[in-house]
Amino acid sequence: MSSIADHERPASLHDALEALERASNTPAKQRSVKVSGVVDVICRHAFAVGLHQDALRTVVHIASVKTELDQTSVTTLIKNLYPAHQVPSDVVVTIVGALGQGKGKPSPGSQSSFVKWLITVHDIIDDLNILSRLYGVLFGLLDSISIRTPLCHLLSLITLRKHVKPFRIEQILELTRGLGNEPALQGLLRVYKDYYPDIILGSTSASRNSFPPAPDAEWRSRILAIQERAAAEEAPRFEQQNGFKVARTGRKRVQASAIPDVHTFHANEASVTLEGIDNVEDFIEKLERIEAPGQMVSFLTDPLLQKYVELNNSPIIAQRIQLWLSMCLEDQYNAIKEGAADTRYLSDILDGLLKHAQYTKTLLPIVQTFLKEYLLVWDGLQNVDSVLNLLSYLPIHPFADARVTFLQPLERCILTHGLKACERLLRFYTSLFRQWSNQASPQPSHSSSSLTHPDQRALYDLATHVSTLASSLLLSLPLNFSSTTSIMSITLTFYEQLSTVSKPHHIPIILPPISLIYLLTLASSTTTFARVAGIIANYRHAFSAHPAPIQNYYPEDMTSSFNTALRDLYHLLWMSKALTAEPPKSVGLYCAPELSDSLHAYLTQLDREYNVRTAFNVSNNPLLASISLAAWVAIENEEIEKEGYDPDAITRHAGPVSQRKLEMLRAAGGVNVDWDAYRVRVLKWMGERGLAGPKEFMFAASNQLKAKFGEEV
Structure with missing residues (x-):
């Protein structure tokens, strides 16, 4: 070279x-x-x-x-x-x-x-x-x-306990005597003393330089960015902990952490400690002989100690944890009332409690007691994410009790802090409903009503409360307001969960208010429209999968309300009968007949082929018009190539496409495309671009359409 x-x-x-x-x-x-x-x-x-x-x-x-x-x-x-x-x-x-x-x-x-x-x-x-x-x-x-x-x-x-040998202790002590109080050496000696306090006597002086220095923040952030970029090639994440090895967070330099690292004190050569465990086989083999560490509260953040506590059902261990948490949380509550709270310390405790809740999917009773009182003095800002995430693990119980005890105080704290706080609240309710759904007990298969069991009733009442809250927020905000879009998205996320979670005799079908469905349907967002259509399709599948007759499980006014919404959206998208009320089967999205007639007259004056009834179909809907045009161009080009037409000589259609114009195009020597086939292609085009809701809705609403085009789409 x-x-x-x-x-x-x-x-x-x-x-x-x-x-x-x-x-x-x-x-x-x-x-x-x-x-x-x-x-x-x-x-x-x-x-x-x-x-x-x-x-x-x-x-x-x-x-x-x-x-x-x-x-x-x-x-x-x-x-x-x-x-x-x-x-x-x-x-x-x-x-x-x-x-x-x-x-x-x-x-x-x-x-x-x-x-x-x-x-x-x-x-x-x-x-x-x-x-x-x-x-x-x-x-x-x-x-x-x-x-x-x-x-x-x-x-x-x-350093682990297995590394702390008598000859090494002697060598460190000899170095210390010869070198004096060298900070780094004193720090290592303190680690050794943590494992064998009875062997290493006397005090070890400590200074800032005794502890390992904090990694360079810029270097660490850079290496994290590099390794996240390479995550597709290398599966393990940078900070991933070994679940069968005691976690070490490093020595604290300024303030002690609220939750200490795992340490087993008064150990000897014959002791079996968690610090000596390296892998899952070692943990299983020695489980019954492991000595409990000095401070059991470390289980809040240490994965290995969490496993040990879960598998070792000891009343003494449970009592030690309960005693420490009750004293700690009571001290924090009293400090908050007196205006002397250590916010960093409380943050550590709440974060640790949250990690435990995420691991066990349950909330300790002492934590529920603390949160009940804490919400009465909370400012709604400090540790807001930790508090909301902890509350999302509340056990399922009658909604009225939960509302008085937890939810009303929570809303009083949250709703005074602007729209971002409202978004957090809606996300919290979405998480809470998911947890309650997982905890709900199944009903007997012979039960007649889907809402008689307390757990099913709690789910229904919670969903109803969220619907009321979401409706109030959306109706109080201007439609072009930036936060409205975010609140709509969170609301739709809630109903996407609600529409897919139902199970016969276990999780009931719970519908959103029809007025809220219509409000979201008419929002100025293609994504929102597609998501609403997908939600209605999910409910249609849920009713189809439910044991018959449906009237034995749900009240008639509920099924009638859903059928009305289904028919109105079908008229809007497919039948060119938008805003047409045909009581009691359809209500025309609650558009007053006088308003519908006025809009119809105005639109026909602009173009005699344009009217309010066709203004929302796949060709003319302002949210879908550009998509339908792109789909039509693709269809037309495919037909030209398939039939061998001259692209420069054939008559083309500029859109918007309608059934009558397709017939005229065919008569004028253009491509021959079926009206239904064109509309299904538009639905497919949308689905390929992440907007599958309208396609799913149409196939759920029309068995005839699904039978005709189902395999194609």
Whole structure:
């Protein structure tokens, strides 16, 4: 390969790595390449997209031995080692092998930079146990003055109970006596003392420098962005925790966390502790012999301790958790009432309680008691997401009781903080309904009514309340207001869930108010219209799948109301009878006859072929007109090609398409397209672009149409 001249830069990462490898073996005066330019290419690539594993190996192998490269270049390379995926364990072995004294070892500055890099990436190594297996090697390097401080910090992060051996305790104590209060060494000694407080006597002084430094925020954010970008190629996420290994969040530097890390105190050599568990097999084998850690409240955030608590049904453990939480939450409540609350501390507690609720899908009774009182003094702003998410795990019980105890106080706090708070409230109710649906008990199959059981009644009352709230919000906001679209979308999400969750004798079919359906149908949004049509289709399928006769399970006015909405939307989209009232079967979207007649007269004056009854069909609907035109052009071109017509000579139709105009087009020598086939193609066109609701609605509403075009679409 030809050499790269001084004025040239490598064209690719591969070329730059090859140039770097040659430069590392060539004295500076004999090089034909400018090393700074090569290093710049590598670092720019690493910063932009990260280094793949082979490139990472190459750079580490070059920087981990003594070479002809200058120290500035080596330091720059190490500082820009951004891995695109997880760090291979052999790279870690190479770096650990480069530490210490030796003729071919890199400089002390490079070694220190490598150890700091290991601190930063220790949780994204592909083999999380590699540093644990190299613990003895790393510990043996503590006498190296140049790397002792970062090495102590690294050991503090990876130390487990199995690593704390008597000879290591003796060696650390001997180093401490010889070096005095060296901060990093004192920090490592504190970790050892946490495991064996009865063996390591006396106090260990602590300062800010005793603890591992916080990872560089910019570096961490950059590596997270790089690895998220490469997530399609590499499945494991950056911060993923091992569910069968105690989680470590690192040493706290300023304020102690409300929820401590897992630690088993007063352990001895024969003890079996959670900190010593590395994998699922180890956990299962030792489950019955594991000693409970010192503070059981750590189970709120530690996945392994959560599993231990769930599988170890001990009254003592349950009582310890209950006692700690009751005292803690009572202290927080009293502090809030007195205006002396520690908001950060309470946030930690609520976040921990939420993680536990998400894991178990239940809310502890003590948490329910706390929330009941907390809502009375809450400002509706602090920890709003945690509070709403916790409340979404409330157990199902009569809605009237839930409303008085939780929901009314919640709404009083939330609704005074603007429309964004209203959006949060609607999302909360969507989550609460989903949780209650999962908790609802099935009814006996011989039950006559779908709403007699308390659980089914609770679901119905909750959905009715949400419908009232959503209707009030939408009617009080102007249709062109920006927040109206967001509230509409959240409301539709609720009804999409409601329309698909029903199960005979278990989850009842619960309809939205017909007035709300019509309000959403006439919104100025194609997406909203399509979603409404999809929701009506879902309800149609739900009724079809329900045991017959439907009148035995639901009141007649409910089924009649749904049939009215179904017929009105069918008239609007397909039958060219929009806004036409035919009581009692259809109400014309509640459009007054006088208004409908006035609109009809106005439109016919503009164009005698245009009228209010056809203004909402697939060709003329202002929300669908551009889609229908695009679909027609595609149909016309396909027919021209299929029949072998001359594209330049054939008569084309400019739209909008109607049944009469299709007949005229055929008579004038244009393409021959059936009216129904054209409209079904428009529905298919919409479905291919994420708007499947109208197609699903039409096939649900018309068995004849489904029989004729179902296989095609």
